Amino acid sequence: MTRKEAERKSHQFKANLRNVGKSICSLWRDELMRKLLLGVVVLAVCGMMVAPAATAKKDQPQPPSEPTGDLVITSNPQLIIKVPNYVRQYDWVNGEFSHTWSGTVGDNHGSNSVIGDVDNDGEKEIVATGTIRTALKGNKYSYAHVLKVWNDGDASDAPSISKQLDYGTGIMEIGDVDKDGKAELVLSATHSDFTAEVWSCDGSDCSKEASISALGMSSLTVADADNDGYPEIIMGQGTGDYYYQPVIADYNDGVYSIIPLPMASKMALDEISVGDIDGNSGNELFGVDMSGTAHVWRYSNNKYTEIWTKAVGDYCMNTEIADINGEGKNEIAFTQFNAMKLVLFKYDGSDSWSQLGAYNGANGGVSDAMVSADLDGDGDAELVVVNHVWDWDGTVMKNIQDLNPNKDRIYDVSIE
Numbered sequence: 001m002t003r004k005e006a007e008r009k010s011h012q013f014k015a016n017l018r019n020v021g022k023s024i025c026s027l028w029r030d031e032l033m034r035k036l037l038l039g040v041v042v043l044a045v046c047g048m049m050v051a052p053a054a055t056a057k058k059d060q061p062q063p064p065s066e067p068t069g070d071l072v073i074t075s076n077p078q079l080i081i082k083v084p085n086y087v088r089q090y091d092w093v094n095g096e097f098s099h100t101w102s103g104t105v106g107d108n109h110g111s112n113s114v115i116g117d118v119d120n121d122g123e124k125e126i127v128a129t130g131t132i133r134t135a136l137k138g139n140k141y142s143y144a145h146v147l148k149v150w151n152d153g154d155a156s157d158a159p160s161i162s163k164q165l166d167y168g169t170g171i172m173e174i175g176d177v178d179k180d181g182k183a184e185l186v187l188s189a190t191h192s193d194f195t196a197e198v199w200s201c202d203g204s205d206c207s208k209e210a211s212i213s214a215l216g217m218s219s220l221t222v223a224d225a226d227n228d229g230y231p232e233i234i235m236g237q238g239t240g241d242y243y244y245q246p247v248i249a250d251y252n253d254g255v256y257s258i259i260p261l262p263m264a265s266k267m268a269l270d271e272i273s274v275g276d277i278d279g280n281s282g283n284e285l286f287g288v289d290m291s292g293t294a295h296v297w298r299y300s301n302n303k304y305t306e307i308w309t310k311a312v313g314d315y316c317m318n319t320e321i322a323d324i325n326g327e328g329k330n331e332i333a334f335t336q337f338n339a340m341k342l343v344l345f346k347y348d349g350s351d352s353w354s355q356l357g358a359y360n361g362a363n364g365g366v367s368d369a370m371v372s373a374d375l376d377g378d379g380d381a382e383l384v385v386v387n388h389v390w391d392w393d394g395t396v397m398k399n400i401q402d403l404n405p406n407k408d409r410i411y412d413v414s415i416e
Contacts, residue, residue, distance in 0.1 A: 066102035068156035073124050077373040079384060080126055081403065082113040082411040087128040089115075092375045096401050097389060103150050104157045106130025112187075112368070115416040116174035118149065119201045120182045124416055125160075126150045127185060127201075129169045145169070149201060163206055171368045171412065173222035175231035178251045184209065186233055188220045196220065196233055196249065212249050212256045213239075219367060223274035226250070226299040227282050236269035236287065244268050246287065248304070262306050267291050270367055275321030277330050278347050288316030288334050294345070296353070307351045314339050318370035318385065325356070325392050326380030333383060335362045335370065342385055342397060359397050363387060371415040384413055 066086055079090040079097060087105055090097040105111065105128045113128040132144045145168050149161035170188035177184055177198060185199040185206065198210040212233065219236035225248055226232065238247040238260065246261040246269050267289035277284050277296070285297040285304075292315055296308040314336035324331045324344060332345040332353060342362035345353045363386040372381040376391075383390040383397075387404035390397045404410060 066156075067100060068102055068104070071101050071103070071126065071150050071152060071154050071156075073152035077375055077415055078115060078124070079371070079413065079415045080113050080115045080128075081387075081413050082111055082128060083404075083408040084111070085130075087113045087126060089126065090403065095376060097403060099403075102156060103128065103148065103154075103159065105148060106132040106144075106146055111411045112169055112172050113412060114172040114174055114185075114414045116414075117183060118174050118185050118206075119151075119203055121203065123152055125201075127172060127174075129165070129172070129187070131168050143168075147206060149206065151203070160203060161201065161206055171220040173220055173233075175222035177222060177231055177233055177249075178209070179230045186220065186222050188235075196235065210256065212258075219269060219271040221272050221274060224283055225274055225285055225304075234272050234274070234285070236272055246272060259304065261285070261297055261304055263289075263295065264306065264309065265291075265293075267293070269295070270315075270317045271319045273319040273321045273332075275330055277321055277332055277353070278351065279329050286319055286321060286332050288312060288319065290315050292316070294332075294334075294353075296351075308353065310353070312336070312343065314341075317367050320370045320372050320383060322372035322381035322383070323374075323379075324372070324381055324383065324397070326378065331356060333370065333372075335385060342383070342390060344397065357396060359390075359399075361388070361399055362390075366410050366412065368412040369410060371413055373415050384415065386410055386413065 071089065077092060081088045085105065086102040088099055089101040091100050103126060111130045113126065115124055115126050117123060118125050118127055127149050129147045132146065134142045136142055145165040147163045147165055148159040150159045154160055167189050172185060172187040174183050174185055176182060177186055185201055187197050189195050189197050196212045197208055199206050199208050221234040222231045223234065224231050225234055233249040236246050238245050242258065242260050245263060245266045248259045248261065249256040250259055269287040269289050272285055272287040274283050274285050276282060277286060288294045292311060292313050294310045294312045295306060297304050298307050315338065316334045317337050318335045320333045321330050323329060324333060329347060334343055335341065336343060340360065340362055342359045344356040346356040348354050366386045369386045371384050374380065375382045380392045387402060387410055388399050389401040389403065391400050
């Protein structure tokens with residue numbers, strides 16, 4: 001083979017190799033394109049398959065709407081619960097609470113409620129406060145504070161009284177605190193000096209009668225603490241000279257006098273309940289402070305005396321006094337915040353109380369949210385603790401109903 005023939009065959013081999021490479025690349029590109037097209041088709045088909053599921057998600061059952069309409073007041077115990085935008089009313093029907101009505105109020109802080117005869121007409125009313133937030137320019141908001149009163153027959157969005165306030169409110173109670181024979185509305189105001197305010201209401205308006213300074217915001221109770229037949233205003237924490245000490249505002253001779261409750265170690269209380277817990281027909285005061293110590297006070301010889309203390313192991317946010325086990329004597333109930341327990345204490349005699357039981361599953365994270373009433377007429381009181389109904393079954397307490405399955409925020413509960 002000559003040199004020229006060898007060079008010619010070498011050039012031919014390289015050309016053939018290049019042609020094979022081009023063919024392979026062409027096949028690879030065609031295969032890649034096929035796969036890409038296949039991917040597009042798959043995505044399109046999957047998209048069509050997914051679309052109905054997305055539509056189905058929109059059709060999932062929504063939480064039930066609020067039962068608005070005309071309020072029906074009865075002589076039976078009725079429960080109210082304040083949630084964002086609404087105050088809900090419940091009737092006891094066939095062994096459980098039924099949500100029968102909602103009134104439109106407002107959202108955000110300063111939202112509370114109470115049920116009772118606030119205008120002294122012989123019938124219950126529902127009172128609620130709220131804060132309505134309106135968006136402004138520049139990510140700013142304006143706030144309007146309102147107080148509303150519904151009478152029997154009032155529509156959800158048309159209360160008998162709707163009054164604008166200059167501030168938000170905390171806990172509200174009803175009682176004849178100025179000893180004039182008529183009930184007043186008592187509320188804790190959330191402006192900077194932490195006052196309690198006394199309001200009088202008639203069928204068409206509510207007006208402020210008095211402001212009481214030196215009262216803190218931790219709790220508010222209206223009850224007969226000194227057994228004189230008239231309720232006093234009891235706060236879990238004072239301000240100023242009474243900071244971190246529970247105080248009582250007692251009306252005499254036109255003036256509310258501030259009386260501190262004696263404590264071996266001063267500590268604020270989130271709530272104080274009043275009732276006969278030793279069987280002697282006179283009222284005592286019970287509360288648990290923020291350090292987890294329970295206290296009982298009694299009024300005698302013209303003064304309040306701390307007669308019992310006990311470490312109960314946790315910070316408490318709710319208290320109640322009622323005949324829970326149906327034995328004819330009142331027990332003490334409170335919730336432990338961290339442990340989420342409902343705890344019962346009973347009287348042992350000689351000014352001493354001991355634990356009757358402790359039950360898991362109690363939501364203790366809301367102030368002013370435990371109330372009691374013998375709803376089923378069996379001689380023992382049922383307890384409503386925030387969103388759960390508890391009942392004594394003969395030996396223990398049982399959680400028998402959840403009033404808040406949608407997990408709405410709860411501000412407080414009241415029953416009358």
